[in-house]
Amino acid sequence: MRKRLSAVLISALALSACGSGGDDSSDGAAAASCAPSSGPVTITYTTWIPGIENVVKAWNDKNPTIQVKVQTGPNGNGGTYQNFFNQLKAGNPPDLGHIEYDALPSFRVQDGLLDVASCDIVAQAKDQFIPWTWNQVSFGDEKSAWGIPQDSGPMALFYRADLFEKNGIAIPKTWDEYAAAAEKVKAAGGYITNFSQSDINQFAGFTWQAGGRWFANDGQQWTVNLTDDKTKKVADYWQSLISKKLVSTVPPWTTEWDNAYNSSSAWTWVSAVWGANSIMSGAPRTAGKWRVAPMPQWSAGENVAGNWGGSATAIFKNSKHPYEAAKFALWLNTSEEALALLNKEAQLYPATTAGTTYSYLANPVGFYGDQKIYEVFAEAATKVTPDFTWGPTMTSTYANASDGFKAAVSGKGTLSDALAATQKSTVETLKSQAIPVKE
Amino acid sequence: MTMTPTMTTVEEPATKAPRRGGAIRYGRAVPFFVVPFGLLFILFYLLPIGYAIVQSLYTVERTGTFGPAREVFGGLEQYRRVFADGPFWASIGRVLLFGVVQVPVMLGLALLLALLLDSGLVKGRRFFRLAFFVPYAVPGVIAAIMWGFLYSPNLSPLKPVTSAVDLLSADFVLWAMANVVTWVYVGYNMLIIYSSLLAIPAEVYEAARLDGAGPARIAWSIKIPLVLPAIVLTTVFSIIGTLQLLAEPQVFRSFSSAVSSTYTPNLTVYSTSSVPNFNLAAAFSVVLALTTFVLSFAFLKFTSRSAR
Numbered sequence: 135m136r137k138r139l140s141a142v143l144i145s146a147l148a149l150s151a152c153g154s155g156g157d158d159s160s161d162g163a164a165a166a167s168c169a170p171s172s173g174p175v176t177i178t179y180t181t182w183i184p185g186i187e188n189v190v191k192a193w194n195d196k197n198p199t200i201q202v203k204v205q206t207g208p209n210g211n212g213g214t215y216q217n218f219f220n221q222l223k224a225g226n227p228p229d230l231g232h233i234e235y236d237a238l239p240s241f242r243v244q245d246g247l248l249d250v251a252s253c254d255i256v257a258q259a260k261d262q263f264i265p266w267t268w269n270q271v272s273f274g275d276e277k278s279a280w281g282i283p284q285d286s287g288p289m290a291l292f293y294r295a296d297l298f299e300k301n302g303i304a305i306p307k308t309w310d311e312y313a314a315a316a317e318k319v320k321a322a323g324g325y326i327t328n329f330s331q332s333d334i335n336q337f338a339g340f341t342w343q344a345g346g347r348w349f350a351n352d353g354q355q356w357t358v359n360l361t362d363d364k365t366k367k368v369a370d371y372w373q374s375l376i377s378k379k380l381v382s383t384v385p386p387w388t389t390e391w392d393n394a395y396n397s398s399s400a401w402t403w404v405s406a407v408w409g410a411n412s413i414m415s416g417a418p419r420t421a422g423k424w425r426v427a428p429m430p431q432w433s434a435g436e437n438v439a440g441n442w443g444g445s446a447t448a449i450f451k452n453s454k455h456p457y458e459a460a461k462f463a464l465w466l467n468t469s470e471e472a473l474a475l476l477n478k479e480a481q482l483y484p485a486t487t488a489g490t491t492y493s494y495l496a497n498p499v500g501f502y503g504d505q506k507i508y509e510v511f512a513e514a515a516t517k518v519t520p521d522f523t524w525g526p527t528m529t530s531t532y533a534n535a536s537d538g539f540k541a542a543v544s545g546k547g548t549l550s551d552a553l554a555a556t557q558k559s560t561v562e563t564l565k566s567q568a569i570p571v572k573e
Numbered sequence: 574m575t576m577t578p579t580m581t582t583v584e585e586p587a588t589k590a591p592r593r594g595g596a597i598r599y600g601r602a603v604p605f606f607v608v609p610f611g612l613l614f615i616l617f618y619l620l621p622i623g624y625a626i627v628q629s630l631y632t633v634e635r636t637g638t639f640g641p642a643r644e645v646f647g648g649l650e651q652y653r654r655v656f657a658d659g660p661f662w663a664s665i666g667r668v669l670l671f672g673v674v675q676v677p678v679m680l681g682l683a684l685l686l687a688l689l690l691d692s693g694l695v696k697g698r699r700f701f702r703l704a705f706f707v708p709y710a711v712p713g714v715i716a717a718i719m720w721g722f723l724y725s726p727n728l729s730p731l732k733p734v735t736s737a738v739d740l741l742s743a744d745f746v747l748w749a750m751a752n753v754v755t756w757v758y759v760g761y762n763m764l765i766i767y768s769s770l771l772a773i774p775a776e777v778y779e780a781a782r783l784d785g786a787g788p789a790r791i792a793w794s795i796k797i798p799l800v801l802p803a804i805v806l807t808t809v810f811s812i813i814g815t816l817q818l819l820a821e822p823q824v825f826r827s828f829s830s831a832v833s834s835t836y837t838p839n840l841t842v843y844s845t846s847s848v849p850n851f852n853l854a855a856a857f858s859v860v861l862a863l864t865t866f867v868l869s870f871a872f873l874k875f876t877s878r879s880a881r
Binding site: 215216219220223239242243244245331332351352353354355356383384385387388389390393394397526527529530533534536537540541543544546563566567568569570 | 632633634635637638639641642654722725726727728742743827828829830831832833834835844846847848849850851853
């Protein structure tokens with residue numbers, strides 16, 4: 135209680151300090167002024183990329199007049215987004231913030247972002263980015279952009295080559311084969327994977343691959359569709375694996391989860407490129423035993439990938455130095471120097487077309503038995519369908535879906551039930567925010 | 574206050590200068606002591622509450638799918654949403670169930686420990702007094718994480734138990750958290766009751782012993798009735814604490830499938846404010862505060878009536 139009150143108070147103070155509060159944040163002033171500042175400036179940047187300090191240092195050493203002060207926090211839905219929303223309400227957000235593609239609409243609907251296309255240098259850089267990543271920041275509108283794409287999360291299959299070989303199980307190429315392999319893995323005493331019960335993004339990635347589309351925005355109103363046939367197909371598939379106890383369901387991003395991989399209890403993980411980092415840090419005992427293969431397909435012979443995560447660097451509205459912020463963000467997300475560092479520190483996979491050809495991505499990775507794993511992801515990146523739209527209140531959609539998924543893995547209801555309930559609550563949330571939505 | 578001028582006039586002839594100075598200094602001392610408290614009270618208590626109430630009376634309006642929000646006065650619209658919110662009221666029911674079981678257990682233990690310390694049966698009293706109190710010095714979040722590991726099915730040092738009975742499942746997790754809360758707060762409550770025991774005059778015990786009362790009889794008929802006000806106080810604190818449960822369920826949420834984003838009222842407030850829907854979150858908070866107030870007040874009323 136006391137904590138909450140003081141947070142509210144801080145907002146109250148900050149609001150009174152900046153005068154009329156929310157009203158002065160309307161268009162005009164900020165958007166028109168993407169002009170260089172005179173004299174040296176310091177810009178603030180909040181992110182949760184591991185090792186970002188080293189990347190920022192490389193910039194600061196070369197740019198004495200544009201110094202970047204980096205603040206790190208928990209991952210977006212783990213707390214940083216909440217901080218951003220509070221800071222926006224209080225009128226003191228950082229200049230730059232790390233926002234995943236799925237959360238960008240939520241920040242835009244709260245009127246928290248600068249349209250970076252108003253900065254010439256950003257508009258000119260548009261063609262450097264992989265088209266679908268640009269689509270994720272422009273929401274399909276040619277004239278605007280609500281962040282600068284940073285990385286993408288093309289998905290593939292991480293698997294334990296040693297265990298599959300020892301037990302004579304073929305690497306699954308389709309989801310049917312994957313389910314069949316799950317039975318054999320269970321017989322050998324393991325689980326084929328761990329189903330992410332509370333990080334819904336993994337499921338969203340599966341849906342993306344299968345062709346499900348959860349949100350649509352025609353400019354007049356939103357359509358929410360968490361229960362289309364494609365989504366239902368994915369939900370039923372995983373529900374069947376859960377019901378047959380062929381997958382473990384320890385909560386993701388916990389020590390239990392790390393332990394499941396480190397102790398060789400879970401044999402595969404269908405995850406994004408940055409997942410390479412998660413396995414390396416969470417399961418050090420399995421070094422050298424992992425390999426990466428393309429994601430299983432719904433029909434044999436197809437080649438479609440899902441995407442899990444991927445982020446943009448956004449400039450918050452009312453930033454005093456939008457030009458310098460944009461300049462840094464462009465360096466961070468397009469220069470070979472920065473991209474190489476980001477890949478080295480955090481296994482980030484670039485969102486630029488040129489980025490995918492840089493030599494460091496051709497390097498073999500020791501943890502993965504010297505496989506050139508980024509080649510698999512480079513291939514996957516080109517197989518991601520470009521038109522997945524995120525809703526404007528994803529925090530709440532995720533929280534509700536996660537409540538339902540947790541119930542489903544505990545044996546109460548199914549994943550489809552959870553999605554149907556989330557459909558309803560998401561529409562409710564949109565209405566409570568006065569966001570027009572088709573019922 | 575009204576006494577001061579009278580005293581000054583009466584004693585003025587005898588001790589002239591210093592007394593008058595004293596009176597003036599005393600007059601200034603009142604604001605000196607009250608203002609810092611009053612200021613902090615207003616800044617960190619009344620103002621935030623007022624701000625929350627104001628926020629709860631607004632709703633947002635916008636045009637188009639990405640139209641900027643305008644806050645408009647909405648009267649009790651947010652409260653209508655609060656009262657129509659099933660999960661919120663279910664969570665209030667859940668924490669009430671939690672409180673009905675956990676508070677008596679915790680305070681019973683606290684009372685028992687305080688009586689044991691006070692009885693003279695225990696050697697090393699100072700050591701135990703400190704030992705019981707130490708968990709309170711562990712921050713709530715850390716305590717929850719620590720117990721989370723102890724409960725964990727695969728990582729716990731008590732694995733034979735935790736892998737057989739999943740303490741983090743829907744059936745047990747509420748009581749697993751009750752155990753954490755009890756562990757943290759039992760020593761704190763014990764200390765309040767114990768200090769109240771120390772304040773009982775020795776003559777009372779002497780008289781009881783002369784009348785032939787043994788230690789158990791003294792504890793039951795003298796000590797417990799005399800520390801009842803302290804028990805009432807700790808109960809009120811505990812009722813407030815229970816309704817505001819946040820740290821434990823928030824931590825447990827990450828490793829238990831049974832803890833949802835609306836598991837306790839304060840978690841609902843937290844999830845609502847991260848939508849972000851500050852207006853609705855404010856309305857939830859105001860309703861929660863009022864519920865807490867009503868329950869605490871009802872408990873005080875009830876106990877003062879039964880004491881009479």
